[in-house]
Amino acid sequence: MSQDPAAIFGALLQVCINEEAADDSRRPAKVEIAFFSLGVLSSTFTAYVLFHLGLVV
Numbered sequence: 618m619s620q621d622p623a624a625i626f627g628a629l630l631q632v633c634i635n636e637e638a639a640d641d642s643r644r645p646a647k648v649e650i651a652f653f654s655l656g657v658l659s660s661t662f663t664a665y666v667l668f669h670l671g672l673v674v
Contacts, residue, residue: 667673 664673
């Protein structure tokens, strides 16, 4: 590999960046967002129930 920065960048661009990797990274992010949202909703519901039962003041 040469020390030319343009050649290094070009080689990295061909090897590291492709459309499949970009598409694959979106699915786990959507799953993480869904689980985070579910966690927030379940925590809010639990606090609501405990408050109405009088266990949390």
